[in-house]
Amino acid sequence: MADLVSRHNDVIAPVIAFDTDIRAVEAQGIWVTDIEGRRWADFACGTAVANLGHNHPTVVAAAGAQLQRLVHSGCIFRYDSIVEAAERLRRITPDGIEKFAFANSGAEAVEAVVKLARYTSGRQGVITFRGGFHGRTMGSVAYTTSNARYRDGYHPVLGSVFVSPFPHAYRWGMSNDQAIDHSLGELRSMFKHVVTPKNIACFLIELVQGEGGYIPAPSRFIDELRALADEHGILLIYDEVQTGFGRTAEWFASVHYQAKPDLMAMGKGIANGLPLSAYGTTAERIDSWPVGAHGTTFGGNPVATAAAAAVIDVMEGLLPHARELSSHAMRRFHELAERHQTIGDVRGLGLMIGVELVEDRHTRTPDAKAFKHVQQHVLDRDLIIIDCGPDGNVLRFIPALVTTHEELDWAIDLIDDGLGSWETTKG
Numbered sequence: 001m002a003d004l005v006s007r008h009n010d011v012i013a014p015v016i017a018f019d020t021d022i023r024a025v026e027a028q029g030i031w032v033t034d035i036e037g038r039r040w041a042d043f044a045c046g047t048a049v050a051n052l053g054h055n056h057p058t059v060v061a062a063a064g065a066q067l068q069r070l071v072h073s074g075c076i077f078r079y080d081s082i083v084e085a086a087e088r089l090r091r092i093t094p095d096g097i098e099k100f101a102f103a104n105s106g107a108e109a110v111e112a113v114v115k116l117a118r119y120t121s122g123r124q125g126v127i128t129f130r131g132g133f134h135g136r137t138m139g140s141v142a143y144t145t146s147n148a149r150y151r152d153g154y155h156p157v158l159g160s161v162f163v164s165p166f167p168h169a170y171r172w173g174m175s176n177d178q179a180i181d182h183s184l185g186e187l188r189s190m191f192k193h194v195v196t197p198k199n200i201a202c203f204l205i206e207l208v209q210g211e212g213g214y215i216p217a218p219s220r221f222i223d224e225l226r227a228l229a230d231e232h233g234i235l236l237i238y239d240e241v242q243t244g245f246g247r248t249a250e251w252f253a254s255v256h257y258q259a260k261p262d263l264m265a266m267g268k269g270i271a272n273g274l275p276l277s278a279y280g281t282t283a284e285r286i287d288s289w290p291v292g293a294h295g296t297t298f299g300g301n302p303v304a305t306a307a308a309a310a311v312i313d314v315m316e317g318l319l320p321h322a323r324e325l326s327s328h329a330m331r332r333f334h335e336l337a338e339r340h341q342t343i344g345d346v347r348g349l350g351l352m353i354g355v356e357l358v359e360d361r362h363t364r365t366p367d368a369k370a371f372k373h374v375q376q377h378v379l380d381r382d383l384i385i386i387d388c389g390p391d392g393n394v395l396r397f398i399p400a401l402v403t404t405h406e407e408l409d410w411a412i413d414l415i416d417d418g419l420g421s422w423e424t425t426k427g
């Protein structure tokens with residue numbers, strides 16, 4: 001029989017890109033085993049999803065037990081796991097996020113939360129921030145600007161979506177304050193020249209841009225957005241699809257910020273790999289969204305919500321370890337930056353770390369070839385890493401929260417090696 005990869009390519013659309021040709025048969029914790037018994041450490045974490053490590057036994061047991069009892073409701077009857085998951089979400093989300101609805105993917109949660117904002121505010125405009133990623137469905141792609149190619153072939157995208165700069169001090173060669181002031185100046189100018197604030201339902205923002213290159217939003221920028229939102233009656237939506245569930249070594253990235261959102265979207269790590277997403281806001285707002293204004297067949301599936309409740313129970317105990325791992329990893333990457341000229345910038349929040357690789361530190365020219373070299377170097381030595389950023393040059397370091405200190409050091413040592421090998425090749 002033909003190899004799995006050629007069978008895959010024969011019947012699966014190439015538009016859905018796979019990062020490696022690893023033919024996985026099982027995964028446990030950070031380790032994925034292939035068809036030949038070779039083991040790989042997944043530091044891509046299933047693209048920031050398996051935050052508890054693959055097949056976490058407690059989550060698998062909870063989902064398995066639910067699978068035996070009740071797989072599906074389709075909004076016909078009530079069941080306990082959806083309530084259990086939402087009660088836990090209420091406990092761990094920021095103050096003011098009180099009541100929830102579920103969906104199946106991040107894009108779906110983002111679309112729904114924006115519909116909720118538009119419907120309940122009676123306004124239709126949406127402001128997003130350049131470099132943001134919010135999904136690729138026809139609605140969410142209009143909010144996504146991490147890479148223009150995501151819109152190729154789909155114009156015109158949804159109207160009344162306005163894109164404002166997201167402060168990127170490093171890429172702009174500015175200080176943090178200059179980048180914040182520039183971004184706010186552009187936003188105010190947009191209110192003057194393009195659209196008046198009374199048309200705007202919501203700001204939609206990632207606190208750490210993910211696909212856009214792992215760029216944390218400066219606190220003052222978020223504080224000022226909060227103030228502008230309050231001044232003009234605009235709702236502030238945090239897209240915490242990638243930053244949630246321990247990724248920043250806290251429940252959510254919003255824990256690191258003072259300003260609180262009016263609404264938020266969650267996904268990815270919520271059920272450690274089962275398809276689930278959620279969004280929430282105040283009870284008053286969500287209760288004013290009438291029956292039938294939105295709906296779903298599979299969203300909040302019994303098995304996926306049972307897994308989500310278990311994820312939250314398990315994750316609670318892992319956050320202190322995640323914080324330790326995070327400060328250790330940050331320290332080590334900063335130390336690598338002292339030795340490797342290829343590293344232009346090290347940034348991130350918690351266990352969401354971006355290492356930007358450049359051809360030259362002065363020009364900051366992105367170096368995607370350097371990333372590819374390092375990626376292959378570590379892959380040959382059983383470590384999986386992926387990139388982010390529009391230029392493919394940001395090493396995305398997203399270990400699972402269950403990673404040990406030894407495993408973390410091993411992975412960073414390999415990256416160190418890979419950078420050394422690139423610098424030798426380059427001469």
Ligand SMILES: Cc1ncc(COP(=O)(O)O)c(C=O)c1O
Nearest residue numbers: 105106107133134135210241242
């Ligand atoms: C911040 C953010 N929002 C939304 C999405 C879309 O999620 P999904 O791929 O589950 O539709 C992603 C996916 O990477 C994301 O990172």
